[in-house]
Amino acid sequence: MNGPMNGLERILAAARFQPTDRVPFVPQLFGHAAATAGVRLADYLRDGRLLAECQLRERESYGGDAVFAFTDFGIEAEALGAQLKYYDSQYPDIVVPALAPPDDAARLAPPDPAAAGRLPEVVRAVGLLRAALGDGACVAGAIAGPMTLATQLYGTETALFLAVDDPARFGRALDLAAATALSFGAAQLAAGAHAMVIFDPAASPAVVPAEFFRARLQPRLTRLVAGLRAAGAPLIWLNVAGPTAPILPHYAEIGADIATFDYYVDAATAQRLLPRTCLAGNLKSLDFLAPAAPIGPPVAALIRSFADRGGFILSSGCEIPPEADGAALRALADAAGAETRTCRG
Amino acid sequence: MPALSAAAFDPLIAALLAGDHAAALAETHRLRAAGAGAEAIVTAGLETAMGRLDEKCTVEQFNLLEIMLVGRAVSVVVHELYPEGVLPETGRATFVIATLEGDVHDLGKNIVRTVLLGKGYRVVDLGRDCPVDALAAAAEREHARAVLVSGLISPIVPQVRRVRPALAARGLGRVAVVAGGAALKQLAPADLDVDYVAETAFDGARYLDSLVAKETAA
Numbered sequence: 001m002n003g004p005m006n007g008l009e010r011i012l013a014a015a016r017f018q019p020t021d022r023v024p025f026v027p028q029l030f031g032h033a034a035a036t037a038g039v040r041l042a043d044y045l046r047d048g049r050l051l052a053e054c055q056l057r058e059r060e061s062y063g064g065d066a067v068f069a070f071t072d073f074g075i076e077a078e079a080l081g082a083q084l085k086y087y088d089s090q091y092p093d094i095v096v097p098a099l100a101p102p103d104d105a106a107r108l109a110p111p112d113p114a115a116a117g118r119l120p121e122v123v124r125a126v127g128l129l130r131a132a133l134g135d136g137a138c139v140a141g142a143i144a145g146p147m148t149l150a151t152q153l154y155g156t157e158t159a160l161f162l163a164v165d166d167p168a169r170f171g172r173a174l175d176l177a178a179a180t181a182l183s184f185g186a187a188q189l190a191a192g193a194h195a196m197v198i199f200d201p202a203a204s205p206a207v208v209p210a211e212f213f214r215a216r217l218q219p220r221l222t223r224l225v226a227g228l229r230a231a232g233a234p235l236i237w238l239n240v241a242g243p244t245a246p247i248l249p250h251y252a253e254i255g256a257d258i259a260t261f262d263y264y265v266d267a268a269t270a271q272r273l274l275p276r277t278c279l280a281g282n283l284k285s286l287d288f289l290a291p292a293a294p295i296g297p298p299v300a301a302l303i304r305s306f307a308d309r310g311g312f313i314l315s316s317g318c319e320i321p322p323e324a325d326g327a328a329l330r331a332l333a334d335a336a337g338a339e340t341r342t343c344r345g
Numbered sequence: 346m347p348a349l350s351a352a353a354f355d356p357l358i359a360a361l362l363a364g365d366h367a368a369a370l371a372e373t374h375r376l377r378a379a380g381a382g383a384e385a386i387v388t389a390g391l392e393t394a395m396g397r398l399d400e401k402c403t404v405e406q407f408n409l410l411e412i413m414l415v416g417r418a419v420s421v422v423v424h425e426l427y428p429e430g431v432l433p434e435t436g437r438a439t440f441v442i443a444t445l446e447g448d449v450h451d452l453g454k455n456i457v458r459t460v461l462l463g464k465g466y467r468v469v470d471l472g473r474d475c476p477v478d479a480l481a482a483a484a485e486r487e488h489a490r491a492v493l494v495s496g497l498i499s500p501i502v503p504q505v506r507r508v509r510p511a512l513a514a515r516g517l518g519r520v521a522v523v524a525g526g527a528a529l530k531q532l533a534p535a536d537l538d539v540d541y542v543a544e545t546a547f548d549g550a551r552y553l554d555s556l557v558a559k560e561t562a563a
Contacts (some may be wrong), residue, residue, distance in 0.1 A: 009446065048557065066495065089500065090447065090498065091498070092501040093449050156409075156452055157413070157452055160409065160410050160413055161413070161414075161417070163410065164364075164410070164414060201457070205408055206408060206409065206527075207409045207410065208408055208409070208410045209409060209411060212410065229371050263531075284531055286499060286528065286531035286532055287531070289499060289502060289536075290502075290532065290536045292533065292536070321498075321499040321500070321528075322500075323499060323502075325502060
């Protein structure tokens with residue numbers, strides 16, 4: 001290691017448990033970039049150029065080692081026929097799901113990332129971000145995991161009941177979701193994404209039992225990761241929020257390079273459950289809405305807890321919301337920068 | 346007809362806890378045929394099942410799918426016992442529940458409603474996307490002991506902070522305010538200006554149980 005590393009080098013090294021000049025800093029800032037730039041979230045989510053510009057500005061403001069071409073959890077469902085309602089300052093809601101309760105997902109085909117809905121805008125954003133940053137920082141693409149898209153296709157309540165009442169039909173929704181994720185992810189990789197983040201909040205043990213994850217979701221996630229790898233993904237990041245301790249051990253079998261752990265899981269437990277997978281976490285996202293205490297001490301403690309192990313990215317356990325306080329984020333960035341110790345691999 | 350033993354309700358309790366709504370309905374029919382009244386089925390069946398679920402549902406073990414299945418089974422039994430859709434006045438406290446304006450996610454709220462109904466409380470559900478003023482008006486009209494607000498998304502936080510002032514404006518300062526849901530539970534009661542932030546539906550129900558028990562004892 002000679003001299004300071006750039007953001008991409010830092011994240012790649014952490015993912016490989018190699019030494020880094022400092023701990024990579026990757027707060028999950030998505031729609032917050034629109035707020036920082038003073039643009040409507042509804043515009044940010046529908047315009048790839050605007051999204052890219054805002055993400056670059058956000059990185060200048062807070063100094064993260066990655067940028068995210070993530071929009072919202074409705075984007076794939078919209079591309080498959082769902083109707084969304086957009087807002088100025090919050091994420092869209094699905095007002096008409098793509099599938100009615102009696103429908104079978106087999107009647108749908110994965111949407112074309114070059115033409116369907118807003119998918120091309122995300123692909124465009126990835127390309128613009130990569131053109132602007134080259135290999136100087138990590139350009140992260142984003143896809144919804146199979147469980148999350150399946151719940152978006154039917155609506156959460158309908159989907160969860162279907163998972164129990166008609167497992168075969170729900171399985172076809174999961175298969176469509178996985179195929180959509182692979183196709184959309186491959187398009188983002190072709191556009192220049194260094195990392196592919198699989199966001200699957202509906203796979204959390206807060207939503208479905210760990211046994212459901214192991215039997216129904218893990219096989220599909222494993223195939224998805226293999227497919228993304230074959231499509232050239234240098235890094236694959238599995239991002240599930242909530243109390244994930246019962247499912248974390250399976251991430252290594254799934255093949256993820258980076259695993260999010262949320263504030264429900266302490267650092268020691270996460271390290272024990274995933275000894276050879278890079279961990280990203282676990283700051284509490286909503287602490288940045290109304291900070292009650294200085295962020296520096298907990299950040300320093302978190303970084304110290306990984307000092308001997310390496311394989312760590314300082315991040316939040318899930319998205320830091322668009323309305324998060326800018327001063328609190330600057331304090332986080334300062335605290336992250338102050339902790340310049342090298343992580344050993 | 347002699348009163349049924351507690352063991353007679355075990356199959357119903359087992360069906361409810363398994364989330365098997367068809368079996369729960371069949372057991373309800375069997376109990377009614379054996380002479381059990383609706384109130385006994387609520388008390389010895391539904392409330393007992395909810396109590397056992399409460400014991401099982403730690404934060405680590407609480408998951409939406411299993412709770413929804415139990416909730417569906419409870420709803421099927423309640424509908425069978427009270428086709429008009431409401432439990433009779435039992436003298437227990439009334440709570441008003443809503444997802445506030447700007448948030449259309451109401452699964453969490455529906456689970457809380459089911460848990461409280463299962464415990465025999467009266468619950469007035471104002472649905473989702475509910476204005477704060479409508480919530481306060483309902484609390485006054487229904488003589489509520491507490492209002493419960495559920496929030497999945499963080500933009501709802503400013504709305505939650507408006508609830509207590511809206512209640513106070515109607516002279517309802519003694520009405521407790523309880524918050525829950527994925528976003529709200531990450532914040533402290535002081536951040537939200539509420540009395541309690543529930544980690545799960547059962548955690549919230551326990552808080553309300555203690556609130557009501559204190560007043561009953563006083």
